[in-house]
Amino acid sequence: MNILLIYASNSGGTFLSSGIIVDVLKKHQHSVVVKNVREADPSEIGNYDLIILGSPSWDYQGKEGQPHQDYLPFLEKAKDKNFPGKPFAIYGLGDSSFAYFTGAVDHLENFVKNIGGKLITTSLRIDGFYFDQENNEKKVTDWAEDLATKIA
Ligand SMILES: Cc1cc2nc3c(=O)[nH]c(=O)nc-3n(C[C@H](O)[C@H](O)[C@H](O)COP(=O)(O)O)c2cc1C
Structure with a gap:
């Protein structure tokens, strides 16, 4: 894929x-292109079989629980586009001490x-990544392995 x-x-x-997600998917023989959202353009969505979106949650303009600010131009540019049935998967890092966790x-x-679009798996929500990095990296690995099973 x-x-x-x-x-x-x-x-x-x-x-x-x-990086963890990419390694797992490549191990399962998938081809994965990785882009910082600053380099991504919504017109590319149609070129791929699956789009994975990852973002921390942040606050700006007085609002918690926002995507990374770099996502805003991408989301704005894509909002009038239509990709019927396009498969997506989402992962987010956050901290449950904030009011809007992930x-x-x-x-x-x-x-x-x-x-x-269509979400093909339950979104991954990681709490306090660096506070228990080993365990959280395992959660990311397990989520990616499960995703690989779903698209096999
Ligand atoms: C200023 C600031 C605001 C944040 N706001 C939220 C939030 O609203 N909800 C949440 O779940 N986590 C929030 N977080 C936690 C981050 O999303 C979390 O630390 C995440 O792991 C950062 O990911 P990154 O290392 O990829 O930047 C915030 C952290 C900071 C420093």
Whole structure:
């Protein structure tokens, strides 16, 4: 399968998680292109069999639970596009001490729904990545292995 993984990251946790997901999917013989959302364009969505979106949750303009700010131009540009039935998977890093834990995942799920895409797995929500990195990396690996099973 041809897969596009798009991520954004501030302190590197979402970036590290992307690497884990890519390694697992490549091990299962998939082709994966990885892009920082700053380099991604919504017109590319149609070129891939599966799109994976990853984002930390952040606050700006007084609102918690937002996707990484770099996602905003991408989401804005894509919002009037339509990709009926296009498979998507979403993962998000956050911290449950915030009011909207992994709110970015909810935003991205809504985005997928609005452009007619289809979520093919339950979104992954990681709490406090660096506070228990080993265990959280295992959760990312397990999620990616499960995703690989679903697209086999
Ligand atoms: C200023 C700031 C705001 C944050 N806002 C939220 C939030 O609203 N919801 C949440 O679940 N996590 C929030 N977090 C936690 C981050 O999403 C979490 O630390 C994540 O692992 C960062 O991912 P990254 O290493 O890829 O940047 C916030 C962290 C900071 C520093």
